[in-house]
Amino acid sequence: MAQHLTAEQTPLVADLSQPAPDSRLADVRVGVVTFPGTLDDRDAARAVEIAGGTAVPLWYADTDLQGVDAVILPGGFSYGDYLRAGAIARFAPLMDRIVDAASADGGMPVLGICNGFQVLTEAHLLPGSMIKNERLKFLCRDQGLRVENADTAWTGRFAQGQEIVVPLKNQDGQYVADRRALDELEAEHRVVFRYAGGNPNGSRNDIAGITNARGNVVGLMPHPEHAVEPGFGADLSGSGAVGMREGTDGLDVFVSVLEHLTR
Numbered sequence: 001m002a003q004h005l006t007a008e009q010t011p012l013v014a015d016l017s018q019p020a021p022d023s024r025l026a027d028v029r030v031g032v033v034t035f036p037g038t039l040d041d042r043d044a045a046r047a048v049e050i051a052g053g054t055a056v057p058l059w060y061a062d063t064d065l066q067g068v069d070a071v072i073l074p075g076g077f078s079y080g081d082y083l084r085a086g087a088i089a090r091f092a093p094l095m096d097r098i099v100d101a102a103s104a105d106g107g108m109p110v111l112g113i114c115n116g117f118q119v120l121t122e123a124h125l126l127p128g129s130m131i132k133n134e135r136l137k138f139l140c141r142d143q144g145l146r147v148e149n150a151d152t153a154w155t156g157r158f159a160q161g162q163e164i165v166v167p168l169k170n171q172d173g174q175y176v177a178d179r180r181a182l183d184e185l186e187a188e189h190r191v192v193f194r195y196a197g198g199n200p201n202g203s204r205n206d207i208a209g210i211t212n213a214r215g216n217v218v219g220l221m222p223h224p225e226h227a228v229e230p231g232f233g234a235d236l237s238g239s240g241a242v243g244m245r246e247g248t249d250g251l252d253v254f255v256s257v258l259e260h261l262t263r
């Protein structure tokens with residue numbers, strides 16, 4: 001005889017349109033570094049957890065990476081942007097470990113977001129530098145981006161040429177590099193994100209994010225970690241960039257690295 005279940009006992013009907021979440025992603029430990037003056041570390045850790053991974057707080061003055069599988073250098077104003085944004089954070093004890101791990105065989109994935117990107121250029125893990133925005137204004141807006149390279153550790157979930165919208169907020173966001181470095185980035189397909197719908201800050205070649213030759217180190221000025229949950233969308237239909245968005249376009253950056261590390 002068929003057994004009747006109460007509402008509480010009824011198993012949830014599996015949604016076959018959604019692939020089952022990969023439980024191995026939760027085993028991936030992503031370190032999020034806090035420097036004095038960092039402010040986006042909590043959002044970066046939250047983005048890792050929403051993507052399905054495990055976030056591990058790392059302290060700039062430590063010398064132990066605690067066995068993490070990847071590292072995020074988050075946004076903010078490390079050392080108050082004193083001297084040059086990222087110029088002092090680059091000498092933090094933990095940065096030596098991160099540079100070693102990123103450069104070693106296996107190439108640990110490292111993501112620098114905004115101030116984190118500035119730190120990566122100062123640490124010479126990525127070429128070029130960031131100077132004041134073209135019109136010397138702090139910019140805070142939703143920004144259209146085109147994914148130019150979906151083959152890095154942090155962009156595998158995206159489609160080549162896909163347009164996304166994530167927040168942009170900085171004062172030193174103008175990416176500059178000498179002609180030779182720019183030609184090399186372009187020839188080696190190392191521009192990862194380009195501004196879409198207009199260049200907000202004068203960055204050379206509309207560059208919003210780049211990678212190293214191996215694709216394990218990525219830096220970008222806009223903030224994918226602030227666009228990982230529905231409800232924070234933007235209506236950019238009037239800006240010439242892209243239309244209404246849910247506010248989750250940044251999530252695949254974090255899912256990408258978890259998938260990359262469980263392949």
Ligand SMILES: NC(=O)CC[C@H](N)C(=O)O
Nearest residue numbers: 075076114115170171172
């Ligand atoms: N949001 C941020 O990380 C800011 C980065 C940097 N300190 C700037 O203003 O340029």
